[in-house]
Amino acid sequence: MRNLHEYKIGITWKGSIDVSKNYRYDKTYELEFENKPNIVGSADATFHGDKDLYNPEEMLLSALASCYMMSFFYLCSKQKIKIDSYxxxxxxxxxxxxxxxGQFEKVMLQPVIKTSCKDTVLLYELFSKAEDYCFIARSCNFIIKHNPIIN
Known part of the structure; x- marks a missing residue:
């Protein structure tokens, strides 16, 4: 039996439509999370959105980078490695x-990782292996490269 977790959010369109401008949509929306602050977003300014709001492309990068980091931390914890900063x-x-x-073709992760662990070969291996554990990375259909700097 699989261990299946369910995630839910709410999304409400907060914009409007200007029919006099060839049906141009205001692309503002609000994401709702249970017991957490809402996030107001929009399309990227390139795609006629509000440059001052979060856009889906930034949120995808955020989800990937944070999940990858947590997967790396998980692998470090199994090896009893202490990361000082990331x-x-x-x-x-x-x-x-x-x-x-359109579609993402590639993402480059570029973490700077500080640790007192001297086994940099192991650290690079763990960082590379984190992709196999990262739920978001495993769900993406584009290339994920990484160039960690470990010191």
Whole structure:
């Protein structure tokens, strides 16, 4: 029997439509989470959204980078390795097709990891292995590269 977990959110469109401008939609929405603050988002400004709000592409990068980090921490904990600090600045590359559709083609994770562990070979192996444990990475259909700096 599989161990299946269920996740739920609410999403409400908060925008409007301007029929005088060829049915241009305001793409503002609000994400609702049980017992957590809501998040207001929009399309990326490139796609006629609000540049001051979170967009789905940023949230996908956030989900991937944070899940990958937690998977790495899980593997480190099994080896009793203490991580002192971790900072990542992931970059995603989105291709827009001529018909207006698109997809992420690649994401580059670039964490800077500080630890007193001297076995850098093991740390690089654990970071690479984290992709096999990261729920989000395992669900993506694009290339995920990583270039950790461990010191």
């Amino acid at each position: 900072y990542d600045s992931p970059v995603g590359f989105l291709k827009v097709n001529p018909n207006g559709s």
